[in-house]
Amino acid sequence: MNGMDSGLAARVTKHLKTLLKLAVLAAPLALAACGGKDDLDELALNDTPPEVLFNEGLALRAQGNLRDSTEKFEELDKLYPYSEYSKKSLVNLAFLNYSRGKYTEAITAAQRFVTLYPGDEDAAYMLYIAGQSYFRQMPDITRDQGPTERAASAFQDLIQRYPDSEYTADAEQKLRVVRDQLGGKEMQIGRYYLKRRNYVASINRFKNVVLNYQTTRHVEEALFRLTESYYALGVVSEAQTAAAVLGHNYPDTQWYKDAFTLLNEGGFQPSEDEGSWISRAFRGINVL
Structure with a gap:
């Protein structure tokens, strides 16, 4: 998952358009001061006004010099923490680090902004950057899903706290992808236990899919694996219920055909026990 969404790039350009206008005003000063690394170091003094550092950072970014622009905003943040220019610098740092593939740094800047300025109009954007940064680090299904879980948390936070944000629709779409991967991981572990005949452990994993990832593509297989x-285990009533619920919701799938065949070979039929947690889960009843 490398690269940057074209949609995100467009939104970022629009989002920071006002800030970029300042760079035009500061361009003569900034360009004169940006001849090289030594010049940058000389200007990054404790008595350099924050507005000068900020506009230099914008000018560097406009030139495509993302590394030096990042360093300039970092310098400003260190010299003038909690100032209005530091707040704007955090927005730029989150975006610049994300653009450069430095996701840890992007997340740090975004989370710091949300912590310090939760009511600011840019807070939703910062949560979006954090979610995107985790999203870009999602590993394959065989590995630990820590980044995937954190992506889900960031996107959920954005959706819940800022439902009217321009970033919410894309966050909802990404969250569906994230949840599908988390459900897939549960299935992988469940199959591992099932293969080793650790049925109690496998049931716990498939149960988690049914309860928490019911809208993903994995729920059909989860119901069959529960069957x-x-x-x-010899818990025939629950096996019958899992098969019956599978048949009610996904009657034309191979998973239901396999569940039906499995029970039929033992002389049983799918039959739903409405008191079962499986039945209640599909009726929208909290079973926890």
Whole structure:
């Protein structure tokens, strides 16, 4: 998952358009001071006004010099913490680090902004950058899903706190992808336990998919695996319920055909026990 969404790039350009206008005003001063690294170091003195540092950072960014622009905003943040220019610098730092693939640094800047300025109009954008940064670090299904879980948390936070934000629709779309991957990880672990006949452990994993990832593509297989696991344990009523719920919701799938065949070979039929947690979960009843 490398690269940057074209949609995000467009939104960022629009979002920071006002800030970039300041760079035009400061361009003569900034360009004169940006001849090289030594010049940058000389200007980054404790008595350099924050507005000068900020406009120099914008000018560097406008030139495409993202590394030096990042350093300039970092310098400003260190010299004038909690100032209005420091707040604007955090927005730029989050975006610049994300653009450069430095996701840890982007997340740090974004989270700091949200912590310090939760009511600011840019807070939603910062949560979006944090979510995107985690999203870009999502590993394959065989590895630990820590970044995936954190992406889900950031996107959920954005959706809940800023439902009217221009970033919410994309966050909802990304969250569906994230949740599908988390459900897939649960399925992988559940299958691992099932293969080793650790049925209680496998049931717990498939149950988590049914309860927490019911809208993902994995729920059909999860119901079949629950049928398998419960049947192997001799808990026939729950196996019958899992198969019946699978048949009610996904009657034309191979998973239901396999569940039906499994029970039929033992002389049983799918039959729903409405008191079962499986049945209640699909009726929208909290079973926890």
